[in-house]
Amino acid sequence: MPPTPEDALSLFDVAGDAPALLRPAPRSSDRLQPTFLAVFRELKPRTPLPPMEIAFYPFAHLNHTIRLRQGRVLVRLSDLLQSAPEPVMEALAQILLRKLYRHPIPEVYNARYRRFIGQRAIVAKVQLIRQIRGRKPQAVARGRHFDLEALFEDLNQRFFQGWMARPNLGWAAAVARRNLGHYDPAHNTILISRVFDTAALPRFVLEYVLYHEMLHLRFPVTQRGSRRCVHSAEFRREERRFPRWAEAEAALKRL
Ligand SMILES: [Zn+2]
Known part of the structure; x- marks a missing residue:
C-alpha cells in the first residue's frame, strides 16, 4: 500500500509553485478595470460604460469567458494570466470584448496573445494545471x-x-x-x-x-x-x- 512511484508527489517536484496552484481561489482583479473600460470606450464610444466584474478564475484549461448579464459585463480570466504584462492583458481585453460585441479582431491582438501563451514557461504551466485540475x-x-x-x-x-x-x-x-x-x-x-x-x-x-x-x-x-x-x-x-x-x-x- 505504499504510494506508487508515480504518486502525485512528483507534481511538487515538477514546479515549486504547484501547492499554491492546488487551492486557487477566484481573485478579483480591479487593476484590469481600466484596461477593459478603455477598450469598451474604443469599441462603443457613445454607450455609457457598463459595470464590469473581472476576476481570475482557476479553470482547468487556459480559458476565459465573457458574458453580458443584466447590463453587467462579467469576465473570468484564467489565473494563469495573473502575471501577464499589460500589453497582453490589453490584447485579451480587445479579443474578449470584440467577441462579445461582434467586432472583427485585428490580427495584431491575436498574435500578441498567442505569442505570450506560446512561451515555454506558460505552456509548461498549462500542462501542469491540466494534470492537477483536469481530473x-x-x-x-x-x-x-x-x-x-x-x-x-x-x-x-x-x-x-x-x-x-x-x-x-x-x-x-x-x-x-x-x-x-x-x-x-x-x-x-x-x-x-x-x-x-x-x-x-x-x-x-x-x-x-x-x-x-x-x-x-x-x-x-x-x-x-x-x-x-x-x-x-x-x-x-x-x-x-x-x-x-x-x-x-x-x-x-x-x-
Ligand atoms: Zn502505505
Whole structure:
C-alpha cells in the first residue's frame, strides 16, 4: 500500500509553485478595470460604460469567458494570466470584448496573445494545471456496503483524537493487489479499492486499510538523502496500535 512511484508527489517536484496552484481561489482583479473600460470606450464610444466584474478564475484549461448579464459585463480570466504584462492583458481585453460585441479582431491582438501563451514557461504551466485540475470527479465515498466518510470519522475519533481534517475519500476500481489503498497528497485524496466494499470481508480489515492511509496523512513522506521514506519506524509503530493488526495483516495477505 505504499504510494506508487508515480504518486502525485512528483507534481511538487515538477514546479515549486504547484501547492499554491492546488487551492486557487477566484481573485478579483480591479487593476484590469481600466484596461477593459478603455477598450469598451474604443469599441462603443457613445454607450455609457457598463459595470464590469473581472476576476481570475482557476479553470482547468487556459480559458476565459465573457458574458453580458443584466447590463453587467462579467469576465473570468484564467489565473494563469495573473502575471501577464499589460500589453497582453490589453490584447485579451480587445479579443474578449470584440467577441462579445461582434467586432472583427485585428490580427495584431491575436498574435500578441498567442505569442505570450506560446512561451515555454506558460505552456509548461498549462500542462501542469491540466494534470492537477483536469481530473474527473472522484468516486463518491458512499459504497454499496460501507460509507468511507463514516468510517473515517470513527477512526479519527478512535486513533487521532478527532483532529484529522477529512481528505477527499473515494472507492477506486481494483487494479492491482498493491493498490488496495492509496493516498494522493496532491489531491488530498484517499482511494480505497472496491474489493473491500463487500459484506464478505470483515469490517475491521477495511478499517485497517483506511487507517494505514490515514497514517500517510499523519506522517508525510520524508526525504533522507536520496531515499524517500514512505513508511518510517514511527509510522510502523503507529500502525501496530490497530487492535487486530496481526489478523488484519493476515487477511490482506490472503486477498
Ligand atoms: Zn502505505
